[in-house]
Amino acid sequence: MRQRFFILLIVMAAYIPFLYKRFAKGRWMSVLLSVFLAVAGVYFGLIVLLYLFQPRMIFCPYRQHDGRSEEVGLSYQSVQLTTSDQLRLDAWYIPAEESHFTVLFCHGNAGNISHRLDTLKIFHDLGLGCLIFDYRGYGRSEGRPSEHGLYRDAYAGWVWLTERQQVPPDRILLFGRSLGGSVAARLAVYLSRRNMPDPAGLVLESSFSSVIDMGKHYYPWLPIGWFARFKFDTVESVQSVHCPVLVIHSPEDEIVPFQLGQKIYESANQPKRFAQIRGSHNDGFMEDFQTYKRVWTHWIQFLKDLTGKSTEMKK
Numbered sequence: 001m002r003q004r005f006f007i008l009l010i011v012m013a014a015y016i017p018f019l020y021k022r023f024a025k026g027r028w029m030s031v032l033l034s035v036f037l038a039v040a041g042v043y044f045g046l047i048v049l050l051y052l053f054q055p056r057m058i059f060c061p062y063r064q065h066d067g068r069s070e071e072v073g074l075s076y077q078s079v080q081l082t083t084s085d086q087l088r089l090d091a092w093y094i095p096a097e098e099s100h101f102t103v104l105f106c107h108g109n110a111g112n113i114s115h116r117l118d119t120l121k122i123f124h125d126l127g128l129g130c131l132i133f134d135y136r137g138y139g140r141s142e143g144r145p146s147e148h149g150l151y152r153d154a155y156a157g158w159v160w161l162t163e164r165q166q167v168p169p170d171r172i173l174l175f176g177r178s179l180g181g182s183v184a185a186r187l188a189v190y191l192s193r194r195n196m197p198d199p200a201g202l203v204l205e206s207s208f209s210s211v212i213d214m215g216k217h218y219y220p221w222l223p224i225g226w227f228a229r230f231k232f233d234t235v236e237s238v239q240s241v242h243c244p245v246l247v248i249h250s251p252e253d254e255i256v257p258f259q260l261g262q263k264i265y266e267s268a269n270q271p272k273r274f275a276q277i278r279g280s281h282n283d284g285f286m287e288d289f290q291t292y293k294r295v296w297t298h299w300i301q302f303l304k305d306l307t308g309k310s311t312e313m314k315k
Contacts, residue, residue: 051227059145060110061138067114081156090140091133102129103173106180112139154187169197181207185237198243205248208256209235209263238268245272255281
C-alpha cells in the first residue's frame with residue numbers, strides 16, 4: 001500500500017515541470033485546472049487503492065507456527081473444528097484443573113494461535129480452561145479469511161465446547177482481543193438471536209468500535225463510510241448483548257485509540273465494567289501484568305458472585 005502511495009507522489013512530482021512551463025506562459029487557468037485534476041486524481045486513486053487492498057489491511061494471517069504451548073509449561077489437546085460451511089479449523093484446547101470457567105479465545109488480525117502463548121499461560125494460572133482457534137486462512141486452518149467467515153469460525157468453537165466437551169454455556173467466557181473483540185461480540189449476539197443460552201460473560205480487550213471508526217481515525221480526509229468493505233461493528237453488537245461485559249483498554253495503545261474502547265463500553269448494556277491498563281496494543285497485558293492479572297481476578301469473582309445470586313433466585 002505504501003509503495004503505491006509513493007508511486008502516486010512520484011507521478012505528481014514528474015508533473016511539476018509541465019505545470020511550471022504553463023505558469024511561465026501566463027496560462028493561469030490552465031495551471032489551476034491541471035492542479036485540481038492532479039489532486040483529484042491522487043485523491044480518488046487513494047480511495048481505489050484502499051478499497052482494493054482492504055482485505056490485506058484487515059487480515060494478516062501467518063501460516064507458520066512459531067511456538068507450542070509446552071514451551072510455557074502447558075499441555076494441550078490438538079483440536080479440529082468444523083464450521084457450518086464445512087471448513088476445518090486448527091485449535092488448541094488447554095484444560096485447567098477444577099476450572100470454573102472456560103475461555104473461548106478469539107485472537108487478533110495477525111499471526112496465529114502459536115503467538116498467544118503468554119496469554120494462554122495467564123489464563124491457565126488463573127484457573128481458566130481455554131479453547132483457542134485459528135480463523136480460516138490462519139495457521140493450519142483451511143479457507144480464506146472474510147468477515148462473515150470469522151463469525152462462523154467463532155461459532156464452531158462454541159459448538160465444540162458446548163456439544164463435544166459438554167461445557168455449560170454459563171461457564172464459557174467469550175474473549176476477544178483487538179479484531180477478535182468484534183468477532184466475540186458478534187457471537188454473543190448470534191447466540192441471543194437464536195434464543196440460545198448466554199455465555200457467562202464477554203471480555204473485549206484492545207478492541208475497536210468498528211472498522212469505519214478506525215478508518216476515520218487513520219484517514220480523516222477520506223469518506224471511509226462510502227467504500228468500507230468490512231463492518232466489524234463491535235458497538236452495534238454490544239448494544240444487543242445482555243451478558244456481563246468487561247472492556248479492557250490502554251490509553252497508550254498506539255494502534256486502536258483509547259476512545260474507541262471507551263465507546264464500546266458506553267454502548268454496552270449493564271452489567272458492565274471498564275478496566276484501564278498501561279502499555280502498547282500488542283503487549284499491554286504483559287507490560288502491565290500485575291494490573292492485568294488483578295482485573296481478571298476481580299472479573300472472575302464478580303461472575304462467580306453473579307452466578308451464585310442467579311442460582312439463589314431460581315431456588
